[in-house]
Amino acid sequence: MDVFLDEFFNAEVMLKYLPEIIDGFWVTLWLAFLVVVSGLTFGLGLALLRAYQNPVVNAAIILFVDLFRALPPLVIIIVGFFGLPFVGIRLSGFLISWLSLTCVLAAFTEEIYWAGITSVNKGQWEAARSTGLGFGGTLFFVVIPQAIRMTIPPLTNRTIAITKNTALASVVAVPEMLTVAQTSLAYAANTSPLTLAAAGYLLIFFPLTMLSRWIETRFAWKR
Amino acid sequence: MARVEPVVEALAIHKSFGDLEVLKGVNLTVAPQELVFIIGPSGSGKSTLLRCCNLLEEPSSGVVKITGEDITAAGVDINQVRQRIGMVFQSFNLYPHMSALGNVSLALRKVKKQPRAQAEAKAQEALERVGLAHKADAYPTELSGGQQQRVAIARAIAMEPDVMLFDEPTSALDPELVGSVLEVMRELRKSGMTMVVVSHEMRFARDAADRVLFMDAGMVVEEGPPDEVFGAPKHERTKAFLASVNGH
Numbered sequence: 281m282d283v284f285l286d287e288f289f290n291a292e293v294m295l296k297y298l299p300e301i302i303d304g305f306w307v308t309l310w311l312a313f314l315v316v317v318s319g320l321t322f323g324l325g326l327a328l329l330r331a332y333q334n335p336v337v338n339a340a341i342i343l344f345v346d347l348f349r350a351l352p353p354l355v356i357i358i359v360g361f362f363g364l365p366f367v368g369i370r371l372s373g374f375l376i377s378w379l380s381l382t383c384v385l386a387a388f389t390e391e392i393y394w395a396g397i398t399s400v401n402k403g404q405w406e407a408a409r410s411t412g413l414g415f416g417g418t419l420f421f422v423v424i425p426q427a428i429r430m431t432i433p434p435l436t437n438r439t440i441a442i443t444k445n446t447a448l449a450s451v452v453a454v455p456e457m458l459t460v461a462q463t464s465l466a467y468a469a470n471t472s473p474l475t476l477a478a479a480g481y482l483l484i485f486f487p488l489t490m491l492s493r494w495i496e497t498r499f500a501w502k503r
Numbered sequence: 504m505a506r507v508e509p510v511v512e513a514l515a516i517h518k519s520f521g522d523l524e525v526l527k528g529v530n531l532t533v534a535p536q537e538l539v540f541i542i543g544p545s546g547s548g549k550s551t552l553l554r555c556c557n558l559l560e561e562p563s564s565g566v567v568k569i570t571g572e573d574i575t576a577a578g579v580d581i582n583q584v585r586q587r588i589g590m591v592f593q594s595f596n597l598y599p600h601m602s603a604l605g606n607v608s609l610a611l612r613k614v615k616k617q618p619r620a621q622a623e624a625k626a627q628e629a630l631e632r633v634g635l636a637h638k639a640d641a642y643p644t645e646l647s648g649g650q651q652q653r654v655a656i657a658r659a660i661a662m663e664p665d666v667m668l669f670d671e672p673t674s675a676l677d678p679e680l681v682g683s684v685l686e687v688m689r690e691l692r693k694s695g696m697t698m699v700v701v702s703h704e705m706r707f708a709r710d711a712a713d714r715v716l717f718m719d720a721g722m723v724v725e726e727g728p729p730d731e732v733f734g735a736p737k738h739e740r741t742k743a744f745l746a747s748v749n750g751h
Binding site for chain 1: 588594596597599600
């Protein structure tokens with residue numbers, strides 16, 4: 281038991297590496313925040329664009345969505361970081377991680393938004409159009425608000441699942457929490473920094489799950 | 504004698520869905536302040552005809568004129584035209600994420616571009632006309648079917664249309680809720696609204712309609728004042744239909 285405590289809950293080690301873990305915590309939080317905001321926005325943008333039913337645009341959207349849903353996020357990050365320089369694009373690990381996860385989150389959420397848009401009753405379109413509201417106005421004021429409300433549970437679920445992948449940024453040397461924890465672990469020859477990181481992840485994602493629950497109840501309406 | 508410009512003039516309307524010809528050359532003319540009632544068995548094309556009047560269905564051929572303007576012509580701004588044609592649906596189709604007031608004021612704000620305060624005052628007025636001023640803040644799920652349909656009527660009349668189209672407005676309602684909706688329609692009629700009603704409410708048709716159209720198999724079989732169509736139908740199909748309806 282003492283060995284276990286010493287290995288995972290060594291106070292001395294924890295205290296020593298806490299400042300660095302905290303630095304990593306902020307990087308992870310910032311990256312997660314950016315991914316959530318840009319991924320959800322980009323996904324919604326794609327779904328809106330798809331609603332206009334332009335065959336060329338829709339083919340491109342579907343290709344994009346299927347590609348980023350099929351590839352493991354880790355592969356996307358690695359290819360972006362090590363591959364893009366060969367075509368003259370050199371981006372930081374942070375930027376690559378952000379863009380990669382944004383595309384993955386956008387791809388998944390586009391499908392969810394789209395499912396929501398298509399499940400809004402045809403009568404809603406007809407009622408709105410019959411008052412003189414145009415296609416865009418109907419989409420924006422009548423259909424999208426309903427589509428988003430209907431899809432909040434899968435949206436938040438997917439958002440959390442994808443955003444946790446910020447830990448993958450460690451492979452491209454982003455000083456996020458897991459990277460720092462691993463480095464500290466190596467220096468200290470002790471796993472306690474990892475415990476700190478685990479606590480840090482809980483600190484980020486537990487409130488996020490609670491927030492999503494709150495959003496689900498807040499925007500649900502009786503049927 | 505000067506010809507009064509009809510509010511709705513649908514001429515030689517054909518409509519096919521694939522191989523199925525639903526409307527086979529139907530004419531519908533509605534004079535100002537007239538209430539025209541369309542009856543007929545299900546699948547006769549009466550709802551499709553109504554939906555052709557505001558181009559929710561695009562006629563395969565034929566011309567639709569609203570207050571003299573050909574709305575089937577190329578380059579017509581249909582959103583502009585639809586502001587002048589109110590429509591009420593069988594399934595109400597209220598926006599579930601908005602209050603009654605929000606439902607009624609949306610088009611005023613976003614189509615007529617009225618400021619929120621003005622639109623909401625106007626919406627409140629419309630809700631008052633359907634007897635639901637006290638339900639302005641209620642959401643559709645908090646309203647009975649009859650109340651929902653009255654909010655839907657308020658949503659249409661708030662736009663001050665030239666004509667109101669009713670597509671089986673009471674068919675989805677429990678019998679005890681039908682009366683309140685018909686009462687609102689009667690009030691509208693009294694206020695001089697031009698109306699086209701597709702419905703099975705025969706008693707209401709007898710009381711309130713100026714003219715009744717009987718449709719069957721995509722054609723107008725018979726039309727005339729309600730007393731004639733109901734009291735002394737000329738065609739066998741009309742007789743058969745009325746007998747089957749009165750049978751239960």
